[in-house]
Amino acid sequence: MKTLKSYIMVAFAAALLIACDDNNESIESEGTHVSAVLKLQHSLGLGDEFVLTDSNDEDKTLELSKFKYIVSDIVITNTDDEAIALDNNDAAQLIDLENADATNQVFAYLTGIPEGSYKSISFGIGVSQEVADGSTEDQIKLMELAESDMQWTWNPNSYIFSKIEASDINSVETVSNNLQIHVGNKGDFDGYRTVNLTFPETLTLSSSVSPSVHFTVAIEELFNPEAPGISVAYDAIGAHGDSSDISVNFADNYANIFEIHHIHPTEEAINLEDVEEENHSDDDSSEHSH
Amino acid sequence: MKYYTFVLVLLQVLVSCNDVDEEYADFEISFEQPINFPTPTYDFEDNPITTDGFVLGRKLFYDNRLSLDNGINCSECHNQSHAFTHHGHDLSEGVHPGVFGTRNSQPIQNMAFMNDFTWDGAKDKLWDQPLIPITEEVEMNETMENVVAKLQEDSEYQQLFSTVFKLEDAINSVNLLKALSQFMGVMVSSNSRYDKYVRGEEGGVFTDLEKEGLALFQQKCATCHSGELFTNQEFINNGIGENTSLPDETGRARISSSNPFATVEELKASDDYYKFRVPSLRNVKNTYPYMHDGRLVLLSKVLDFYDDDTYPLMTKMNNLDSRLIQTNEDGTETLGISMTEDEKVAILAFLETLTDDEFINDERFANPN
Numbered sequence: 001m002k003t004l005k006s007y008i009m010v011a012f013a014a015a016l017l018i019a020c021d022d023n024n025e026s027i028e029s030e031g032t033h034v035s036a037v038l039k040l041q042h043s044l045g046l047g048d049e050f051v052l053t054d055s056n057d058e059d060k061t062l063e064l065s066k067f068k069y070i071v072s073d074i075v076i077t078n079t080d081d082e083a084i085a086l087d088n089n090d091a092a093q094l095i096d097l098e099n100a101d102a103t104n105q106v107f108a109y110l111t112g113i114p115e116g117s118y119k120s121i122s123f124g125i126g127v128s129q130e131v132a133d134g135s136t137e138d139q140i141k142l143m144e145l146a147e148s149d150m151q152w153t154w155n156p157n158s159y160i161f162s163k164i165e166a167s168d169i170n171s172v173e174t175v176s177n178n179l180q181i182h183v184g185n186k187g188d189f190d191g192y193r194t195v196n197l198t199f200p201e202t203l204t205l206s207s208s209v210s211p212s213v214h215f216t217v218a219i220e221e222l223f224n225p226e227a228p229g230i231s232v233a234y235d236a237i238g239a240h241g242d243s244s245d246i247s248v249n250f251a252d253n254y255a256n257i258f259e260i261h262h263i264h265p266t267e268e269a270i271n272l273e274d275v276e277e278e279n280h281s282d283d284d285s286s287e288h289s290h
Numbered sequence: 291m292k293y294y295t296f297v298l299v300l301l302q303v304l305v306s307c308n309d310v311d312e313e314y315a316d317f318e319i320s321f322e323q324p325i326n327f328p329t330p331t332y333d334f335e336d337n338p339i340t341t342d343g344f345v346l347g348r349k350l351f352y353d354n355r356l357s358l359d360n361g362i363n364c365s366e367c368h369n370q371s372h373a374f375t376h377h378g379h380d381l382s383e384g385v386h387p388g389v390f391g392t393r394n395s396q397p398i399q400n401m402a403f404m405n406d407f408t409w410d411g412a413k414d415k416l417w418d419q420p421l422i423p424i425t426e427e428v429e430m431n432e433t434m435e436n437v438v439a440k441l442q443e444d445s446e447y448q449q450l451f452s453t454v455f456k457l458e459d460a461i462n463s464v465n466l467l468k469a470l471s472q473f474m475g476v477m478v479s480s481n482s483r484y485d486k487y488v489r490g491e492e493g494g495v496f497t498d499l500e501k502e503g504l505a506l507f508q509q510k511c512a513t514c515h516s517g518e519l520f521t522n523q524e525f526i527n528n529g530i531g532e533n534t535s536l537p538d539e540t541g542r543a544r545i546s547s548s549n550p551f552a553t554v555e556e557l558k559a560s561d562d563y564y565k566f567r568v569p570s571l572r573n574v575k576n577t578y579p580y581m582h583d584g585r586l587v588l589l590s591k592v593l594d595f596y597d598d599d600t601y602p603l604m605t606k607m608n609n610l611d612s613r614l615i616q617t618n619e620d621g622t623e624t625l626g627i628s629m630t631e632d633e634k635v636a637i638l639a640f641l642e643t644l645t646d647d648e649f650i651n652d653e654r655f656a657n658p659n
Contacts, residue, residue: 133415135336136336136337136417136464136467136468137336137464139464140462140463140464140465143462143463144435144462144463147434147435147463148433148435151425152550153412153421153422153425153426154408154413154422154544154545155412155545155550156406156411156412156413156414156415158418158421180551182550182551184550186547186548186550187545187546187547187548187549188546188548189548244548247548
């Protein structure tokens with residue numbers, strides 16, 4: 001009886017594998033076309049020194065040790081004003097300076113966007129409460145992205161949206177005043193913010209190209225934003241007692257550090273499988289995209 | 291054209307899965323709603339409970355691979371004979387010998403009806419609660435990545451996950467958590483003698499003492515331990531007082547704080563300091579020791595604790611629940627709940643009727659290996 005059972009199981013497994021192989025073949029022969037590449041160029045890299053003001057109005061030199069954030073709910077809008085929401089199980093990203101190239105760039109590859117002309121893009125920094133409370137199946141990739149270092153397991157919304165950490169290199173004799181801010185949805189505070197940006201020219205997506213969108217990410221502007229953003233002393237949040245106004249300002253600033261510098265509309269078409277092979281420095285996020 | 295192939299493939303998968311369904315399980319599982327219970331909070335639409343999902347969840351619950359170096363499994367601290375608590379331990383040792391957590395293990399029962407999980411409500415969804423025990427250093431100290439990798443090496447798990455989630459590569463963290471949640475969702479304790487008594491079923495006979503205890507309980511305790519779950523699910527400071535050997539304990543304050551780096555000193559100022567979720571009292575005789583840190587070993591001592599008039603054991607913090615403070619005519623305050631020794635005997639007799647032997651001995655919930 002037991003052996004019969006296991007025969008059936010094996011047969012079933014084979015059927016499953018064959019079935020799924022059929023499915024894969026068509027994809028494999030073509031590869032997964034990259035619809036567009038987001039190139040996020042950060043103003044700082046890990047190990048870089050920069051100056052920020054603390055709550056005593058003193059300038060401190062800090063050395064950046066961590067900067068990472070989750071990008072979810074990417075929506076791209078075409079010139080007919082149709083908004084196309086990309087599935088988080090494909091499009092969600094963990095952008096981590098740990099994986100940046102020599103010019104502080106991190107690439108994100110978007111797939112499966114319908115051909116057409118697009119004028120704008122929006123995305124969330126973090127994971128919205130709606131998504132976190134919603135379908136579990138829609139969180140498969142997000143959970144994997146969060147697993148290693150972006151999770152508060154003991155918080156109702158387990159996602160950490162962003163982390164920035166830097167050490168105060170001045171303080172030799174005094175207590176060091178390091179920077180450590182982790183944003184999420186905790187207590188009454190929801191740090192989820194949406195970035196909305198217009199492309200400087202129409203972005204045309206088609207199977208013959210994989211255009212790239214070049215973003216600049218001004219990390220210092222989290223603390224010293226352009227108007228109407230409100231400046232935040234880097235040590236005023238978190239470790240030094242929480243003031244929600246400051247936290248809100250800081251989270252708001254996240255939505256404004258991104259800018260689209262230019263796009264390369266006609267870059268040669270590439271396949272996701274190829275870039276993933278090249279980029280083994282890339283985290284394992286793309287391994288299980290379904 | 292592509293679309294058709296896909297539908298065909300899908301059909302094939304579904305058909306094959308059904309075949310296995312019939313072959314695999316020798317019992318049928320479905321969620322059974324006790325007529326005297328409230329509406330479940332479990333999200334059946336998102337994570338429907340199936341026999342295969344239950345079987346997979348159970349296998350995971352009893353699998354050491356969910357912990358570092360395959361040391362322990364969930365049942366280490368959630369043992370069926372003690373209504374899925376840690377057989378008499380106040381605090382629990384995790385995978386590391388001599389390293390203890392800071393809380394008393396809670397019974398895994400009637401999870402499908404709860405709004406929040408753990409003593410301080412660190413989670414508000416059942417499906418991602420196991421992230422805590424799997425990853426916490428004082429519990430299983432493993433990473434989800436490692437657990438998934440270990441399970442992916444096992445062809446039986448590959449089978450089971452595919453069957454349950456109707457996908458080829460179905461082993462991932464979310465599905466693992468969902469399977470555990472299906473198992474825990476079915477673990478309903480609703481057949482104690484008390485239940486049979488209120489439902490007028492066979493075996494539902496109460497002695498006069500138990501009837502008296504029920505009446506006293508409803509009058510003195512059911513403001514918090516209310517309804518058929520014996521909890522109003524609120525977070526309350528019941529006067530338990532600080533445990534000096536656990537200086538980092540802040541109760542719900544650490545959850546409701548918006549500052550992830552808040553210090554204990556800062557959290558002491560919170561109105562949620564030392565608030566804990568009112569525990570269900572089902573199977574309470576078996577879930578000893580009691581309170582969030584297991585500091586009280588005997589149920590009779592719990593009653594003495596509440597009877598502050600006779601045994602001054604309560605701590606009055608600013609946020610001690612007002613239901614536990616009576617202002618007397620002369621302006622003085624009496625803390626807790628006054629009870630005579632006879633009344634305590636009756637309440638104790640009643641509490642024992644909440645033991646559900648069918649649940650504690652239900653073989654479907656036992657270690658299948």
